[in-house]
Amino acid sequence: MGDSRVTRRWVLVGAGTAVLLGAAAVTLPATASADPEDLRTRILAGLPPHVGYAESTGRLGLPEIAALEQVTALFTSVTRLRTRYAGPEAWRVDELTPAGERDTYRLGGREYVWDFGANQLTVVSGETPVRLPRAADLVPSELARRLTSLTRADPVSALPARRVAGFDAAGLRITPADPDTTVGRIDVWCDPASALPLRVEVAARGADQALLFTEFREVSLSTPEITVPTAPPGAGEVTAEAADLAGALRQLDAAPPPPRLAGRDLVPLAGGLPGVGVYGAGVSGFVLVPASRGIADRVIDGAPAAGGTVVDVPVGRAAILTTPLLSVAARGGIRRGGVLVAGTVAPAVLDQALRELPGRRP
Amino acid sequence: MILVELRLMLRKRRVWLCWLLLCALPTLVAVLLATTRLAPPPGRGGAFLSAVVSNGQIFPAAALALVVPVFLPITVAIVAGDTIAGESSAGTLRYLLVRPVGRLRLLVAKLVSVAVFVLLAVLFVTVVSYAVGVVAFGFGPDASLGGGGAIPSLSGVELSPADVVFRTATTVGYLALCMLALGAVGLLFSTLTDSPLAAALGVLALVVASAAVQPLDAAAAIEPFLPTAHWLAWIDLFRDPILWADVREGALVQLGYVVVAFGAAWANFSTKDVTT
Structure with missing residues (x-):
């Protein structure tokens, strides 16, 4: 009798737990279709x-x-x-x-x-x-x-x-x-x-x-009202021009992006940024961005520990970090600084791009 | 029965010591911040900590973020683990059950006492840290003379004092519920053993295991149901407008823990042979 009471109580608790978990896990069926x-x-x-x-x-x-x-x-x-x-x-x-x-x-x-x-x-x-x-x-x-x-x-x-x-x-x-x-x-x-x-x-x-x-x-699907935010008392407020970024990049004295890299043409950009280049179209394109020597060196130095590979380039140093979806590469020895190259492309494409980049200005 | 248990709890020195230590940690942090003025850099350190230096009224939120992950669960584990196992190890459980009260009523009274403990714990931390915060860091740049001014929300929009009171009260209630869930688990463990220490350690093992599993990608399917998964959801109460999604989900999960753990405690304790 005692044992059956024990069992009944635990069954009740078990059933209650199952109901709670079931209620949390249940999802309504989906049948939508569209061309x-x-x-x-x-x-x-x-x-x-x-x-x-x-x-x-x-x-x-x-x-x-x-x-x-x-x-x-x-x-x-x-x-x-x-x-x-x-x-x-x-x-x-x-x-x-x-x-x-x-x-x-x-x-x-x-x-x-x-x-x-x-x-x-x-x-x-x-x-x-x-x-x-x-x-x-x-x-x-x-x-x-x-x-x-x-x-x-x-x-x-x-x-x-x-x-x-x-x-x-x-x-x-x-x-x-x-x-x-x-x-x-x-x-x-x-x-x-x-x-x-x-x-x-x-x-x-x-x-x-x-x-x-x-x-x-x-x-x-409602239309929100978007209002201009204001800084609360005690908070700082600064104004910046997006064009300031061009100025910052100019400080790097980056070379103009080559017209063609890794078999891909440079995509013309309206109001282009110094040294920045987009190559190829869609998800098989990649972007070239000038970076300071410090950033490029840190990426290259950290690459082996992060599973990256060092790339032999004619001038300077280079390395590639690869993931199944995104590849990132860095090369130093480009003028006064370096470059970062990134895209959802095979590492071989970035490897070729790194080798094709011109080296330090003589 | 409930009043008896509450009086018993309030007479215990360890309960007051727990509350004292919970309030001491944020106080120590406030003293350190006030003397060094070295707040964590933006985005680092505990929630709200980088902002308290400029507005002491935010300190209760920072204090709660400090005590919730470790200190509060430890105190809850100690108090909840002691509920039944403490009586058992002291040899008073048999005498308690001789009285004409059912075991279910005793369990309910014990759970209520744990609930009151966690509610007061969160409330004490909030009130003490508010006082410490305004003394150490002031009322902030928008303070009216001699009183509290508005507090900026995480979204930058200023919250009125009434709004702050509502959000803080909701935070206290939410965190008390989170800790009550842990307390209910402690009550269950307390019915499984005669050792209060073992029951408390069981609760802490659950917290550590949950926190260890939580960040794993492989645990994504069970992550929303882990006891620690929603402990920091209360931070969403200080956004503007309030983001209720995680708070709502967290409250339901914690209620689930309370129901299941209390049910299991009842199933075990109702027919348990009490020999001590």
């Missing part, structure tokens, strides 16, 4: 206004690169994002960290960056044709828009639907055709009614698991 080509076209046509909270996970295994820690963290860890998007010129994305947040606003042709940790509001006027990746790029809707625009000509196919943030989302898969790119597939799930991208997965060629995926956990 993938049509869905891609609608994504490219523009994003609908939305407000949401997303999480992005990067598993690129990229080693920490000196002076670029914030950028590498985007591809190697979880980034929490809150977005309010009213249009291409009126949006706000907050990067939420355990120690504060870094908010980027775009409004009236200006960008505002509020950094709680630094206790500072930065107002940036203008735009540069090339910039470093930032947290706002990892919002599912924005990442999907960027990646689909880079792979317009690549084949697209349908994926099974899945439930994302309460939406019955239709999926599409883009398979980049260029054999030189490391990107094997780009999977996007969208709300079929509004074409709002809700989840994006990027996997390396030949890999089953995505190395970068970002997903809305909550999202609503």
